[in-house]
Amino acid sequence: MRYEFHLPDIGEGLTEAVIAGWSVKxxxxxxxxxxxxxxxxxxxxxxITAPCTGTVISVRGEIGETLKVGxxxxxxxxxxxxxxxxxxxxxxxxxxxxxxxAQPAAPPAEIPASGGASPVAFxxxxxxxxxxxxxxxxxxxxxxxxxxxxxxxxxxxxxxxRFADGGQIGQATGATGSSGGRFTIAPIPRxxxxxxxxxxxxxxxxxxxxxxxxxxxxxxSSSFRCEAGRFQTLRKLLQERLGTRISFxxxxxxxxxxAIQRYPTFNQSIDETTNEVVTPPFxxxxxxxxxxxxxxxPVIKDCGARTLTEISGEIDRLAALARSRKIAPGDLRxxxxxxxxxxxxxxxxxxxxxxxxxxxxxxxxxxxxxxxLPIVRDGQVVAAPCLDFHTSYDHRIIDGIYxxxxxxxxxxxxxxxxxxxxx
Amino acid sequence: xxxxxxxxVLGGGPGGYSAAFRAADLGLDVAIVEARDTLGGVCLNVxxxxxxxxxxxxxxxxxxxxxxxxxxxxxxxxxxxxxxRAHKDAIVGRLVGGLGTMASARKVRIVRxxxxxxxxxxxxxxxxxxxxxxxxxFAYAIVAVGSEPARLNELPDDSRILDSTSALDLPASxxxxxxxxxxxxxxxxxTIYAALGMTIDIVELGDGLMPGAxxxxxxxxxxxxxxxVRDIMLETRLSGVEVDNAGLSVSFEGKAAPDQPKRYDYMLxxxxxxxxxxxxxxxxxxxxxxxxxxxxxxxxxxxxVRNIFAIGDVVGGPMLAHKAVHEGxxxxxxxxxxxxxxxxxxxxxxxxxxxxxxxxxxxxxxxxGLTETEAKLNGQAxxxxxxxxxxxxxxxxxxxxxxxxxxxxxxxxxxxxxxxxIGPSAGDMIGEIAHAIEMGSEAADxxxxxxxxxxxxxxxxxxxxxxxxxxxxxxxxTGTHRAGRAPTRAA
Numbered sequence: 020m021r022y023e024f025h026l027p028d029i030g031e032g033l034t035e036a037v038i039a040g041w042s043v044k045x046x047x048x049x050x051x052x053x054x055x056x057x058x059x060x061x062x063x064x065x066x067i068t069a070p071c072t073g074t075v076i077s078v079r080g081e082i083g084e085t086l087k088v089g090x091x092x093x094x095x096x097x098x099x100x101x102x103x104x105x106x107x108x109x110x111x112x113x114x115x116x117x118x119x120x121a122q123p124a125a126p127p128a129e130i131p132a133s134g135g136a137s138p139v140a141f142x143x144x145x146x147x148x149x150x151x152x153x154x155x156x157x158x159x160x161x162x163x164x165x166x167x168x169x170x171x172x173x174x175x176x177x178x179x180x181r182f183a184d185g186g187q188i189g190q191a192t193g194a195t196g197s198s199g200g201r202f203t204i205a206p207i208p209r210x211x212x213x214x215x216x217x218x219x220x221x222x223x224x225x226x227x228x229x230x231x232x233x234x235x236x237x238x239x240s241s242s243f244r245c246e247a248g249r250f251q252t253l254r255k256l257l258q259e260r261l262g263t264r265i266s267f268x269x270x271x272x273x274x275x276x277x278a279i280q281r282y283p284t285f286n287q288s289i290d291e292t293t294n295e296v297v298t299p300p301f302x303x304x305x306x307x308x309x310x311x312x313x314x315x316x317p318v319i320k321d322c323g324a325r326t327l328t329e330i331s332g333e334i335d336r337l338a339a340l341a342r343s344r345k346i347a348p349g350d351l352r353x354x355x356x357x358x359x360x361x362x363x364x365x366x367x368x369x370x371x372x373x374x375x376x377x378x379x380x381x382x383x384x385x386x387x388x389x390x391x392l393p394i395v396r397d398g399q400v401v402a403a404p405c406l407d408f409h410t411s412y413d414h415r416i417i418d419g420i421y422x423x424x425x426x427x428x429x430x431x432x433x434x435x436x437x438x439x440x441x442x
Numbered sequence: 443x444x445x446x447x448x449x450x451v452l453g454g455g456p457g458g459y460s461a462a463f464r465a466a467d468l469g470l471d472v473a474i475v476e477a478r479d480t481l482g483g484v485c486l487n488v489x490x491x492x493x494x495x496x497x498x499x500x501x502x503x504x505x506x507x508x509x510x511x512x513x514x515x516x517x518x519x520x521x522x523x524x525x526x527r528a529h530k531d532a533i534v535g536r537l538v539g540g541l542g543t544m545a546s547a548r549k550v551r552i553v554r555x556x557x558x559x560x561x562x563x564x565x566x567x568x569x570x571x572x573x574x575x576x577x578x579x580f581a582y583a584i585v586a587v588g589s590e591p592a593r594l595n596e597l598p599d600d601s602r603i604l605d606s607t608s609a610l611d612l613p614a615s616x617x618x619x620x621x622x623x624x625x626x627x628x629x630x631x632x633t634i635y636a637a638l639g640m641t642i643d644i645v646e647l648g649d650g651l652m653p654g655a656x657x658x659x660x661x662x663x664x665x666x667x668x669x670x671v672r673d674i675m676l677e678t679r680l681s682g683v684e685v686d687n688a689g690l691s692v693s694f695e696g697k698a699a700p701d702q703p704k705r706y707d708y709m710l711x712x713x714x715x716x717x718x719x720x721x722x723x724x725x726x727x728x729x730x731x732x733x734x735x736x737x738x739x740x741x742x743x744x745x746x747v748r749n750i751f752a753i754g755d756v757v758g759g760p761m762l763a764h765k766a767v768h769e770g771x772x773x774x775x776x777x778x779x780x781x782x783x784x785x786x787x788x789x790x791x792x793x794x795x796x797x798x799x800x801x802x803x804x805x806x807x808x809x810x811g812l813t814e815t816e817a818k819l820n821g822q823a824x825x826x827x828x829x830x831x832x833x834x835x836x837x838x839x840x841x842x843x844x845x846x847x848x849x850x851x852x853x854x855x856x857x858x859x860x861x862x863x864i865g866p867s868a869g870d871m872i873g874e875i876a877h878a879i880e881m882g883s884e885a886a887d888x889x890x891x892x893x894x895x896x897x898x899x900x901x902x903x904x905x906x907x908x909x910x911x912x913x914x915x916x917x918x919x920t921g922t923h924r925a926g927r928a929p930t931r932a933a
Contacts, residue, residue, distance in 0.1 A: 149793070149880050
């Protein structure tokens with residue numbers, strides 16, 4: 020019998036994914052759990068395996084194509100349906116192409132087979148009115164790739180036209196509350212010599228997240244410098260005593276935990292849908308990681324309850340997984356504040372800059388590398404190892420003075436690590 | 443003889459004429475090939491419209507019975523079958539006459555006869571009287587040949603064994619009738635003949651009447667009709683029919699089969715409909731027609747042959763006129779778009795999310811979208827709310843307080859997924875539910891829309907209020923629904 024396999028939700032809340040590669044083609048015989056395809060979702064590449072043993076009748080999804088969770092990606096001919104088929108699983112058995120002629124007294128006229136619209140399908144369908152659906156067809160726009168700006172993610176006719184005119188970026192995706200997200204964008208004229216590539220996969224996720232952050236969060240930023248001599252000395256001591264490498268990033272995270280205990284608003288979020296301020300029970304610090312495909316922010320969960328060694332090891336482990344794109348979706352979720360080590364790449368020295376808060380978090384901290392800089396000590400200009408911090412924060416819930424106090428606490432701990440004892 | 447056109451439509455039923463008229467309005471030169479003398483197909487000539495003419499009178503008779511019980515007595519019902527038939531014929535005549543006028547105004551040519559393909563760009567129309575056959579060369583074709591009542595081969599040929607077409611001739615208004623098939627058509631016929639005064643039995647092979655409808659609707663229907671239908675034999679089939687001058691002797695087998703054959707004056711076969719795809723010589727055009735007579739199509743209603751489309755009963759799915767009309771418009775737009783190189787028009791597709799179903803019985807039953815039965819089968823998380831009409835002042839005033847309105851919402855998003863009504867005018871009210879589903883409406887959208895009071899349609903708004911926890915026309919909800927609009931924020 021036929022079995023339609025739907026693109027599964029491999030992590031909580033996943034709504035769409037990009038097809039990264041196919042391991043099968045129509046006509047192939049497959050065994051259950053054989054590799055089927057790779058999908059790139061919300062920052063990770065995940066292998067999807069065949070749900071059943073049988074023959075592949077058709078596959079759907081070009082490499083690079085964005086598909087909604089629930090879209091049929093493979094049709095199998097199989098002897099044995101997977102467990103859960105048709106009952107909330109990732110697929111459903113379908114009737115043969117031939118509409119069956121019912122036995123007399125169960126007439127075909129009264130079988131509630133609908134012309135293609137199964138009840139399950141339309142529950143998962145994109146929210147758009149019939150007129151919008153027609154407009155999308157006319158414009159050649161796949162509604163599944165348009166982020167709706169209407170209530171509840173509804174795709175509006177404006178969204179379709181904006182997409183048709185200039186692609187996805189520029190939409191205030193998921194905009195709610197005060198943002199509105201209505202603006203008109205002119206397309207970039209097509210000219211000879213230009214090349215164009217669809218904004219997909221991780222790059223699209225980053226783009227959407229950045230637009231969401233700058234659209235929703237009123238940013239305020241400030242920068243600070245501190246001496247880091249004692250911090251360096253402490254690191255050396257710890258590495259000797261613990262017999263393992265300890266990163267400055269991990270140590271700054273510990274200092275952040277201390278500052279958050281004193282100034283918890285840095286760890287809060289606004290729930291835009293309810294206008295509530297949410298205080299999480301943990302400090303989950305995301306750390307920005309550069310990969311060849313774009314920015315990924317793995318999250319170290321509950322930093323307050325972990326030792327320095329654990330945090331340092333976890334940073335190395337998650338960064339490696341992120342770079343090889345094998346990181347689990349769960350390790351990318353749940354961050355409550357972000358740390359970006361802007362000094363870890365290249366030779367150029369950042370002397371300022373504005374970081375973008377990772378919505379719905381309220382704050383991001385950037386740290387530079389430690390390097391000798393001229394400072395004034397006892398009226399004399401001397402060279403001393405220095406570490407600069409930049410921070411951007413959600414000015415709706417964090418005042419400038421409060422941010423200053425938070426950073427002062429952080430710097431106190433860096434300059435005199437013994438201050439940790441005070442907490 | 444020879445003629446040429448941009449588009450030939452095989453079949454002038456609701457799907458066929460709608461496709462032809464839409465295509466003509468979009469600038470195509472169109473011909474309809476129709477075997478009947480009039481346009482309108484089964485629906486107008488021997489289906490929806492004539493049966494509704496009788497069903498309205500059946501509803502009136504049932505209303506009169508109610509009126510009698512509340513002090514308004516018109517005396518005994520007298521039925522003049524000749525006048526009633528003439529009334530039906532007059533209505534059909536008005537409608538099909540109107541269609542003929544609209545066809546000529548659009549310059550749509552009507553060719554009488556049955557069309558058979560002779561190639562992918564030509565059909566041959568043989569006239570019933572054996573006169574010269576006509577060959578029509580076309581750029582595009584739409585197959586809209588519909589369906590016909592299914593027959594059991596082993597039945598004797600006897601004028602007292604009716605189908606849904608001959609039943610409309612109203613051969614009798616007294617005596618006994620066996621209805622074979624408990625689907626919508628069978629129940630509508632049961633409603634008509636019971637109201638006229640016949641004693642009705644129903645035999646159905648399946649385990650319930652009205653397949654496709656939720657069982658609570660059917661239970662309510664059966665209660666309301668307990669006085670009008672003598673015997674309902676479920677999971678039972680015919681095992682033999684003997685005819686003699688005095689009537690029909692029918693034997694049964696199955697769960698509810700009586701030991702002895704039962705005698706009836708009439709039998710009405712309503713066991714389904716068979717698509718007419720086999721009578722069009724599809725092979726000659728390379729057209730795929732399944733062994734059962736269906737023509738497979740894609741969402742644009744296009745068959746396996748690029749310039750041949752098919753719509754309506756012959757493509758499968760529910761055999762309903764409103765589905766056929768919608769499909770006819772889609773096919774016409776795709777064809778006109780391709781013909782005139784209109785890139786927008788040619789993207790038309792069948793994209794409706796729901797096709798409402800209605801049983802025009804007394805009481806009327808209507809449903810659209812997801813049913814409770816399907817939701818259970820799929821394991822979908824839905825909120826099912828029912829507004830009982832006993833809480834509706836208008837339903838009490840009208841004597842239809844046994845009805846109810848049911849709505850199904852997605853548990854998380856609150857989006858309306860399906861709905862059903864049972865009671866007078868249920869079919870007229872289901873359109874609001876279908877529209878709300880197509881628009882992606884949430885419970886709040888329906889609940890916050892002011893529905894006029896006191897009406898039966900108001901129960902849709904009230905049902906949505908029940909889902910929202912804001913309804914004040916029922917005892918206060920306890921726990922199952924949230925109180926008011928704001929989501930529960932407790933951790």
